[in-house]
Amino acid sequence: MNLVLNLLIGIGLSAASGFRVFIPLLIMSISALSGDLILAENFEWIGSYSALSVFIVATIIEAAAYYLPAIDEFLEKISKPATMVAGTIIMSSFIVDLSPMLGWVLAIIAGGGTSALVNEQRLESKKNSITANTINLKSLLFSTREICSAASLSLLMMLAPITSFLVFFVIVVLLIKQIF
Structure with missing residues (x-):
């Protein structure tokens, strides 16, 4: 059960990194420092004060950069690889009691893949909703929604992992409906 719960938390936090890269890592660091989160052996650095x-x-x-249109465009271009790396690191930090090969394969596919999927849906949703006439206002609203989504999903994953995993699926379904 512990492995399954760790995998659910890892996937959920990886999904949150698809919205914003550093918010889930920040919440993980706070949780590890408070003693509420035990990280895998090679990822204990996430729970350090310097991290x-x-x-x-x-x-x-x-968070501030996404509110500036020129920087926002640049960040959108590099967001997919950044979220994939963050998702892989997040997932890896929750994988214990598995062989290293299986752990990394799982981290890359489940962690990196989940964060890439959420990021792609986020970008599509933003692209389909923002027109030239509404770029400033809607861009600000989207940035705020993405920050809130990353923070709330990350906090929920740390406080109530099973419930928040269900919330994650609802968010993904809503994003998919908004695109199509």
């Missing part, structure tokens, strides 16, 4: 400082600064910069 917490880096994640705080990175989260603030990332």
Whole structure:
């Protein structure tokens, strides 16, 4: 059961990284420092004070940058590989008691794949909803929604993993409906 729960939390936090890269890592760091989260052996650095400082600064910069149109466009271009790396790291930090090969394959497919899927849906939703006439206002609203989605999904995954995994699926379904 512990492995399944770890996998659910890892997948959920990887999905949250599809919205914003650093928010799930920040919440993981806070949870690890408070003793509520035990990370895999090689990923204990996420729960260090230096990592917490880096994640705080990175989260603030990332959140602010998405509100600036020129930087927003650049970040959209690099978001897919960045979210895939973050999703893989997040998932890897939850995989314990598995062979290294199986763990990395699972982390890349489940963690990186989930974050890439959510990121792609997010980009499609934004592209289909924003027109030249509404670019500033809707872009700001989308950025706020994405920050709130990443933060709430990350917090839910840490507090109530099974319930939040169901919430994650509802969010994905809503994003897919919005695209089509």
